[in-house]
Amino acid sequence: MLKTGGLADVVGALPGALAPLGVKMRTLLPGHPKVMEALPKDVKELATWPAWFGGPARLLAAQVGALDLIVLDAPHLYARIGNPYLDASGRDWPDNAQRYASLSYAAARIGWGELKGFLPDVLHVHDWQGALAPAYLHYLGQGKHRPTTVLTIHNLAFQGQFSSSIWPQLGLPDEAFSMNGLEYFGDVGYLKAGIQFADAITTVSPTYAHEIRTPRDGMGMDAMLRWRQSAVSGIVNGIDTDIWNPATDSLLAAKYTAQDLTPRLANKREIEKQFGLPPDDSSPLICMITRLTTQKGIDLVANALDAVVASGARLVILGSGDAALEGALRAGAERQPERVAVRIGYDEALSHLLQGGSDAILVPSRFEPCGLTQLYGLRYGCVPVVARVGGLADTVIDANDAALKADGGTGVAGVATGLQFGEVDEEGLLDAVRRTVRLYRQPKVWQQIQRNGMRADVGWQTSAAEYAALYRSLQGSPHGSQNPPRPKESKKAKS
Numbered sequence: 001m002l003k004t005g006g007l008a009d010v011v012g013a014l015p016g017a018l019a020p021l022g023v024k025m026r027t028l029l030p031g032h033p034k035v036m037e038a039l040p041k042d043v044k045e046l047a048t049w050p051a052w053f054g055g056p057a058r059l060l061a062a063q064v065g066a067l068d069l070i071v072l073d074a075p076h077l078y079a080r081i082g083n084p085y086l087d088a089s090g091r092d093w094p095d096n097a098q099r100y101a102s103l104s105y106a107a108a109r110i111g112w113g114e115l116k117g118f119l120p121d122v123l124h125v126h127d128w129q130g131a132l133a134p135a136y137l138h139y140l141g142q143g144k145h146r147p148t149t150v151l152t153i154h155n156l157a158f159q160g161q162f163s164s165s166i167w168p169q170l171g172l173p174d175e176a177f178s179m180n181g182l183e184y185f186g187d188v189g190y191l192k193a194g195i196q197f198a199d200a201i202t203t204v205s206p207t208y209a210h211e212i213r214t215p216r217d218g219m220g221m222d223a224m225l226r227w228r229q230s231a232v233s234g235i236v237n238g239i240d241t242d243i244w245n246p247a248t249d250s251l252l253a254a255k256y257t258a259q260d261l262t263p264r265l266a267n268k269r270e271i272e273k274q275f276g277l278p279p280d281d282s283s284p285l286i287c288m289i290t291r292l293t294t295q296k297g298i299d300l301v302a303n304a305l306d307a308v309v310a311s312g313a314r315l316v317i318l319g320s321g322d323a324a325l326e327g328a329l330r331a332g333a334e335r336q337p338e339r340v341a342v343r344i345g346y347d348e349a350l351s352h353l354l355q356g357g358s359d360a361i362l363v364p365s366r367f368e369p370c371g372l373t374q375l376y377g378l379r380y381g382c383v384p385v386v387a388r389v390g391g392l393a394d395t396v397i398d399a400n401d402a403a404l405k406a407d408g409g410t411g412v413a414g415v416a417t418g419l420q421f422g423e424v425d426e427e428g429l430l431d432a433v434r435r436t437v438r439l440y441r442q443p444k445v446w447q448q449i450q451r452n453g454m455r456a457d458v459g460w461q462t463s464a465a466e467y468a469a470l471y472r473s474l475q476g477s478p479h480g481s482q483n484p485p486r487p488k489e490s491k492k493a494k495s
């Protein structure tokens with residue numbers, strides 16, 4: 001399956017987790033090459049649309065694993081190899097506006113009942129790519145069946161903002177190009193439209209749901225999101241606990257359970273070997289598995305690297321991204337060859353080994369809608385050391401005094417599952433690393449933190465139950481919102 005981030009994880013996992021809760025979900029995907037390849041021979045053609053955004057399109061139905069798929073097969077829009085949004089030189093495809101208006105319009109048409117025998121109660125769309133669907137329902141669905149709409153925002157940095165020159169191709173009435181419609185500072189705003197017209201808006205953690213309503217993290221949309229705040233909520237993502245299971249993970253040098261953590265040592269030795277670090281048991285081995293960007297706080301790590309080493313920790317970093325940050329980390333590793341090692345690249349197998357053998361995983365993000373690596377860390381007894389933002393704040397229990405003592409005074413680390421730091425700067429990061437080193441050197445406390453994390457609920461069931469409850473709560477409620485305030489100009493937004 002084609003994945004570029006958390007969105008794909010949610011879309012892939014949610015239907016299977018919702019099924020036992022009595023919610024039947026069908027998933028509409030654009031027919032990217034990887035999606036088309038995954039389809040079985042016995043696909044069913046549900047509809048043909050000969051003139052669809054400049055070419056012919058079909059709707060195909062197929063069962064793929066737990067997914068009951070509807071695929072929008074429109075080769076002129078989607079038959080492009082590689083990243084779905086970018087061309088070979090890394091630029092946005094020039095027709096992205098049409099490509100995802102097409103997806104949203106198809107969703108709206110299915111939503112208002114165009115497929116025989118299928119009248120969905122809820123239409124759940126994701127990010128700017130699906131965000132026009134509630135607008136299509138609003139403007140073109142009058143007199144038709146109207147499903148309740150849910151918009152999930154996975155990362156507010158991506159807003160789908162396009163020049164107004166594309167307007168004639170969207171098939172919407174002219175009145176919709178207005179402040180209370182799709183117009184966004186003279187452009188067309190896809191996510192803006194979704195925020196305006198969706199019945200409910202979710203993000204991927206409660207803290208991020210709060211943060212995006214503040215000027216600091218609202219990326220120009222905070223005023224609109226405050227206007228809609230009674231419709232905004234946060235539901236954290238889960239992880240696939242079958243794939244991410246240290247008891248069965250064949251990508252590890254040694255498997256283990258919370259009952260016996262000693263095999264983790266063999267994984268640590270393997271990491272040291274692969275990264276060229278001398279074996280060492282007296283200092284914690286802290287890993288990072290991440291895109292190398294300032295969002296992820298990598299500049300802080302690069303700047304604080306020598307002080308991190310001086311505090312007694314070792315660092316192994318797996319990642320790729322910003323060339324300047326890659327260079328800064330490499331230079332740090334050259335200065336500290338016995339304490340710091342960097343692997344530039346994307347390596348899923350190695351990411352499992354790092355979770356299975358490192359003592360801790362550092363996630364110093366400036367913002368983090370949900371975050372996955374800290375959830376894998378919990379599951380693997382790789383203690384998360386995280387910035388107190390977004391989903392990181394919601395999924396890790398800081399080993400503060402109260403949490404360490406919360407078990408009623410046995411002296412063992414009561415409920416803590418990791419470490420958090422509130423000031424996301426070099427000092428805050430260093431302070432957290434120093435606390436990590438101190439706790440690591442108290443093996444009983446450390447192991448209890450590891451075990452607490454391994455018992456944390458990180459699967460999809462709880463999140464799925466929250467989505468199911470949301471869908472049910474929306475039945476019969478009034479639709480969308482009208483006349484929100486004009487949002488502030490966004491500087492950080494990308495399409």
Ligand code: ADP
Binds near residue numbers: 318320347370
């Ligand atoms: P984001 O989606 O913002 O990049 P997340 O923490 O939500 O951050 O998800 C990142 C996912 O990508 C995780 O599954 C993580 O393990 C994986 N990942 C990131 N960088 C690498 C890498 N260099 N090698 C292997 N896996 C990586």
